[in-house]
Amino acid sequence: MCYKAVLPFLRRQGKGHIVNISSVAAVAHIPFQTFYSASKAAVSSYSYALANEVKPYGIHVTVVELGDICTGFTKARQKSILGDDEYGGRISRSVSQMEHDEQNGMDPADIGRYIAGIVEKKKPAVVYVAGAQYKFLSLLCKLLPAAARGKIVGKIYG
Structure with a gap:
């Protein structure tokens, strides 16, 4: 893993910044995207834990939780509606x-x-969420009980 390779160098220099990319799906668990949501939750959780480990060395770890981005990803998706x-x-x-x-x-x-x-920030936060609507959704999902969170996400995605 690249972290094992880069962390000794960052610790020796006494500074650094690791940025991981995750998704709002880490907290707003999307139905029929179970593995995607789980993998993004793992990236976010890993980032929080690593940030605690390396903070004494002047190393920052940030996870950016993204929402929907207009890319070629949609056209490239391999769809399966087995079980629909x-x-x-x-x-x-x-x-x-x-x-x-x-x-x-x-x-x-x-x-x-x-x-x-x-x-470029001197004191970056551990987590950032891109986009106002995604910040709001992320906050709701972190504050609400699981049942309410499930209803909101269920309304959005079928």
């Missing part, structure tokens, strides 16, 4: 909503500038 009948069409509706959100998502250049701004 059993779920009453919810898989198709969920994927359709995700595709709509992605196609109308944030501009990748804006995200690049946002991340560059984070890297």
Whole structure:
């Protein structure tokens, strides 16, 4: 893993900044995107833990939790709606909503500038969420009980 290679160097120089990319799906768990949501939650959790480990060495760790970004990802997606009948069409509706959100998502250049701004900060936070609507959704998901969070995300995605 690249962290093992870079951390000794950063510790010796007494400073550094590691930026990991995650998703709002780390806290707003998307139905029919179970592995995606779980992997993003793992990246976010890893970043929080690593930040605690390396803080005494002057090393910052930041995780940027992104929302939908308008890229070629939507067209490249390999879709499977196996089981859609059993779920009453919810898989198709969920994927359709995700595709709509992605196609109308944030501009990748804006995200690049946002991340560059984070890297330039002298005292960066551990987590940043890009986009006002995603900041709001992330905050709701962190504050609300699991049942309420599930209802909100369920309404959005089928």
